[in-house]
Amino acid sequence: MNNNPRTKKLIRVAMIGVCIVVLIVFAFAIGKRLKTKREQENRISSMSQTVSEIEEQNSRIQETIDNGDNESYIEQVAREDYNYVKPEERVYYDSDD
Numbered sequence: 636m637n638n639n640p641r642t643k644k645l646i647r648v649a650m651i652g653v654c655i656v657v658l659i660v661f662a663f664a665i666g667k668r669l670k671t672k673r674e675q676e677n678r679i680s681s682m683s684q685t686v687s688e689i690e691e692q693n694s695r696i697q698e699t700i701d702n703g704d705n706e707s708y709i710e711q712v713a714r715e716d717y718n719y720v721k722p723e724e725r726v727y728y729d730s731d732d
Contacts, residue, residue, distance in 0.1 A: 702708035
């Protein structure tokens with residue numbers, strides 16, 4: 636091996652250059668993983684919110700199913716949602732609203 640100071644300096648510069656390149660590649664790899672992790676966490680959060688909304692909707696549907704045979708509930712829904720009235724019944728509405 637040549638003990639020339641210029642060769643040693645060149646080897647040292649080459650090693651530093653290789654180390655810098657390796658660090659840059661490593662930094663990009665970590666950055667990509669962090670970005671992927673962040674995207675997955677956002678998807679999980681969004682899906683959790685969707686699950687909560689669907690569970691709430693399911694509970695409302697189950698309540699409707701459970702009350703489907705209840706005659707007073709059916710009458711209440713018919714009156715409130717469909718404006719049904721009993722025969723010979725008069726309904727007055729407040730027009731000030």
